[in-house]
Structure formats: structure tokens, C-alpha cells
Amino acid sequence: MPQSLFFFPKCPHLIPRHQIQGQRRKKSATPVLRITQLDALELDSSLEQLVWTQFSQCFQNFRPGILTPVEPELRTLLHLLLWRFTLYSKCASVGQSLLNLHYHNTLFLQQGLRCLTLVSGIAQLANLVNFLIFIRKGRHPVLAERIVGAQAVSTQPNMIRDIDYQFMNRELLWHGFAEFLIFLLPLINTRKLKATVSSFVFGGDRARGEGTTEGQQLWKECGLCGEWPTMPHTVGCRHVFCYYCIKSHSIADTCLTCPKCGAEAGQPQPVKMNVEMTEM
Ligand SMILES: [Zn+2]
Ligand SMILES: [Zn+2]
Incomplete structure (x- = not known):
């Protein structure tokens, strides 16, 4: 156990959990001592080490080094399990629970995400509408072009649309031939x-x-x-x-x-x- 727990056994910031829930708004503004936060981290890493030791002891009668090839994966899996039953469900790691702390989101992430989804939905809808207008009127195929007022015009007016497909045809033919060869070569003795x-x-x-x-x-x-x-x-x-x-x-x-x-x-x-x- 970290030394600070002995040094600060009755720290005024270590408020019981029911009080925290009762006074959540006040608590969110209350700063937590740095040493308490560091203690929580220390406790978490000790617990992770303890879980890993217990887990690896289960395999002590197997061939030596049986866990070594998959050790990082197993550690990650154990971390995931710990995360699922601590942070995910209770908003607090084990160390934080022992010290009566919990995480409080200050970023308003949920609202931010909701806003982003809304904006991207509106953008997609606007793109669709713009494309329909383009089909109808023949100007500004991209929404950005419509916003900045950019319009595509011919450099040489009254020219017949003439594109030379000879190069593309040759490429296509060569690709087909190469694929046929790749298919045929292994069959030839x-x-x-x-x-x-x-x-x-x-x-x-x-x-x-x-x-x-x-x-x-x-x-x-x-x-x-x-x-x-x-x-x-x-x-x-x-x-x-x-x-x-x-x-x-x-x-x-x-x-x-x-x-x-x-x-x-x-x-x-x-x-x-x-x-x-x-x-x-
Ligand atoms: Zn012979
Ligand atoms: Zn021979």
C-alpha cells in the first residue's frame, strides 16, 4: 500500500461515495489532492500486477515459458476484463474506489458527438440536394463549388466532345492478355x-x-x-x-x-x- 495512505488516513477530500452522489455538482468542482490521484494510479498498477501473478500461477505446473509467446495478449485481456468491471460499469478504477474517487467527464463529449453527427447528417443531405439540382440545371456538381460560386466552362467553346479511347483500349487489351497468360502458364508443361x-x-x-x-x-x-x-x-x-x-x-x-x-x-x-x- 502506498505510504501516503498512512500519511493521509483521514484526508478531508476522501468523501464517502453516498455523499459524492448527493453532492455531485459541488464535488465536481472540489479539487482532489495530487497525492490521492497518484495513490489511485499506484493501487491500480499493483492490482494489475497481482491479477497477472495469480493468473500466471495457474500455469506453474505446465511447461516453462508456455505463457511467454502470448503474454502481451493475455495481459491486454486481463486489462480489458478489469476495465469492463471497474471503469466501464462504475466510472472508477479499483484504486479510485478504494480512495472514494470517481471520474467525472468535463469535456461534454456526449453533446459534442451528437453535434458532430447532426452536422455530418446535414452535410450529406445538402450534398444530395445539390446533386439533384445539378442534374436538373447542369451547374455545380459539388456542394463546395456551389458555395464558392465556381463553375466549369469550356476553354474552347463550341467543340465537339471528342475523347481518344485508343490508349485505354490498348491498356484493357494488354491487361486481358496478361491475365490470360497468368492463367495459362502454369498449365503448360x-x-x-x-x-x-x-x-x-x-x-x-x-x-x-x-x-x-x-x-x-x-x-x-x-x-x-x-x-x-x-x-x-x-x-x-x-x-x-x-x-x-x-x-x-x-x-x-x-x-x-x-x-x-x-x-x-x-x-x-x-x-x-x-x-x-x-x-x-
Ligand atoms: Zn531416353
Ligand atoms: Zn538426377
Whole structure:
């Protein structure tokens, strides 16, 4: 408890609550000692700390640090609960209640808010009326223009209204095209397309050229990632692939073809050991 409570146990400003309600008008003018107000704040913060300690003790048998990630949120929630049952309902915090104080609104906020709502309503109505007059008479589309008397006039009179929509049309077309591309691109299997094109262009030559030297080279690199094949597998043609590469590609694409020669890919089969030994 703050020291000042001991120093000022019978402060003349600490009037009981029923007297405050009886003499509200007088009380609102009565100043409260600074030390009393500070005491109230001190009591409030002590109470908040106490509530948090009690709350965190509920979790002392859980894993350590379980509350840490959400501590600010929980503290805020507890503050909100305290606020709901003290300030919101009684117009006084716990510390203030203990010291027989309460809040008194001096700003006339309610009346101010009501005035603002009224003014904004009138402004909206005036805007509507102004717009109706504009539709009827064709002058001052905005209320502010009507108030200051500003009117829009043509810089070159008797000109036909001619707006060039070519730029806008081009933008619209380009936007549509870009959206179509964004929709279409994920549907295109670029790897398969590339394999088909490359097999169409070089396929014949490669198939014929797979003699001794090039054939040996083909066995030493994965047809998909180009690295030394890890757990080498074939799909029925003369090329080898890492097990991971060919398996993941065949899962992603059910009608997979060899990216090197374009041959229809069957089930991945492990490369025979004797072949690998001779190659190495
Ligand atoms: Zn690979
Ligand atoms: Zn192949």
C-alpha cells in the first residue's frame, strides 16, 4: 500500500461515495489532492500486477515459458476484463474506489458527438440536394463549388466532345492478355514441351550417335538434373536418371516421356549392376 495512505488516513477530500452522489455538482468542482490521484494510479498498477501473478500461477505446473509467446495478449485481456468491471460499469478504477474517487467527464463529449453527427447528417443531405439540382440545371456538381460560386466552362467553346479511347483500349487489351497468360502458364508443361522440341530437332541424330563414346557419357549423367545419377534408374530407353528425379517427375506427370529422346517412359527400373561396373 502506498505510504501516503498512512500519511493521509483521514484526508478531508476522501468523501464517502453516498455523499459524492448527493453532492455531485459541488464535488465536481472540489479539487482532489495530487497525492490521492497518484495513490489511485499506484493501487491500480499493483492490482494489475497481482491479477497477472495469480493468473500466471495457474500455469506453474505446465511447461516453462508456455505463457511467454502470448503474454502481451493475455495481459491486454486481463486489462480489458478489469476495465469492463471497474471503469466501464462504475466510472472508477479499483484504486479510485478504494480512495472514494470517481471520474467525472468535463469535456461534454456526449453533446459534442451528437453535434458532430447532426452536422455530418446535414452535410450529406445538402450534398444530395445539390446533386439533384445539378442534374436538373447542369451547374455545380459539388456542394463546395456551389458555395464558392465556381463553375466549369469550356476553354474552347463550341467543340465537339471528342475523347481518344485508343490508349485505354490498348491498356484493357494488354491487361486481358496478361491475365490470360497468368492463367495459362502454369498449365503448360514446359519441360515436356522442351523435350518434344529437342527430340524433334536432335532426336534422330542422337539416337544414331549413341555409339561407344556418347553412350558411355549418357550413362554417367542423369537425363533430368545432369548430375552423376544417384541410384540410377532407366525408363526403357538408353538414358539413366537419379531415382529421385525420375520418380518425382513420373508422379507429377503420368504420361512422362524421356526428356532426352522423347521415348514413352515406363516404370523406373534400377540399372543392372554389371552395366554400371563396366562403365565405371
Ligand atoms: Zn538426377
Ligand atoms: Zn531416353
